[in-house]
Amino acid sequence: MKVLVTGTAGFIGSNVALKLLERGEEVIGFDNLNDYYDVRLKKARLARFIDHPRYTHVHADLADRGAVEKTFASHKPQRVINLAAQAGVRYAAENPHVYASSNVIGFLHILEGCRQHPVEHLVFASTSSVYGANTAMPFSEHQPTEHPLTLYAATKKANEQMAHSYAHLYGIPSTGLRFFTVYGPWGRPDMALFLFTKAILAGEPIKVFNHGKHKRSFTYVDDIVEGVVRTLDKVPGKNANWSGSAPDPASSGVAPYRLYNIGNEKPVELLRYIEVLEHCLGRKAKMEMLPLQAGDVPDTEADVTELIQSVGYAPKISVATGIDNFVSWYRSYYCE
Known part of the structure; x- marks a missing residue:
């Protein structure tokens, strides 16, 4: 199977590409290697598979309509996994146009590629941030998501609606x-685990928002990748149980379309997360306690019942094991 994977220099995208190559697929990778964070890390991720005989890399931007059109026309992928996006919740306050360019216009170009060169299945990344002002736990795909609290979340909500319209x-x-708070080796330097580890090793204080009292469905990257690939193999059809009334937000009576949460069903309090990291590093953290940041939600908790029933998704890696794996990778990559 020939699969176009966007964002293959990214944290999740690089691991998805590796997984697909390991199981014998042909992968067309697409990434612009932008400088949102250290490009050297992105190149190091790519170096793990860029010379693989079944891998082809396209160095381009999703916002470049011609480059996306050429990629679809030249390679004719059978399936597409769109993971490329401008990530980061807070970066949007300073650079809103980048989010619109990458996450909205870029996604439109992917949808048009799928339309002009029909594909068997499009899998695309959304985020738990779309739940926004919703506080009903656990978060379920059957709940409405009409009140995002950040521009990043709004662009991902737009992706969901755009994809449904094209599916219809x-x-x-x-x-x-x-996705719910993904962490692990080769992770993003702007995320909490990376920032905490770097600061603790340097003897510097870490910023702990909401005084560490909020909970997150921290999900290890290997569990995420397994879910992505299993979902790729599960091509949705129309909802046969649709009654003709208001469609379920998680599916559709008029289109081959599905939404799934993908995360760990056991949320962990941030202070416990830090405690595990301290144990793995063998050092205590100096903590600067701060209030909840604007745009952050107090808690996230993933209801993944639908994904379990559909593809047998079951996260396996505990926070203790996952953080230990990250620390081992971090020391080998940055300290040796």
Whole structure:
């Protein structure tokens, strides 16, 4: 199977590409290697598979319509996994246009590629941030998500709606995955685990928002990748149980379309997360306690019942094991 994977220099995208190559697929990677964070890390991720005989890399930006059109026309992928996006919740306050360019216009170009060169299945990244002002726990795909609290979340909500419209109009089977706080080796330097580890090793204080009292469905990257690949193999159809009334937000009566949460069902309090990190590093953290940041939600908790029933998704890696794996990777990459 030939799979176009966007964001292959990214944290999740690089691991998805590796997984697909390991199981014998042909992968067309697409990434612009932007400088949102250290490009050297992105190149190091790519170096793990860029010379693989079944891997082809396209160095381009999703916002470049011509480059996306050329990629679809030249390689004719059978399936697409769209993971490329401008990430980061807080960066949007300073650079809102980048989010619109990458996450909205870029995604439109992917949808048009799927329309002009019909694909069997489009899987795309959404986020738990779309739940926004919702406080009903656990978060379920059957709940409405009409009140995002950040521009990043709003762009991902837009992706879900755009994909549904194309699934309805052009019959493109599409599945959106709402990721919950992904962590692990090769992670993003702007995320908490990376920032905490760097600061603790340097003897510097870490910023602990909401006084560490909020909870997150921290999900190890290997568990995320397994879910992404299993979802790729599960092509959605129309909801046969639709009664003709208001469609379920998680599926659709008029289009081959599904939304799934993908995360760990056991949320962990941030202070416990830090405690595990301290144990793995063998050092205590100096903590600067701060109030909840604007745009942050107090808690996230993933209900992944739908994904379990659909593809047998079951996260396996505990926070203790996952953080230990990250620390081992961090020391080998930065300290040796």
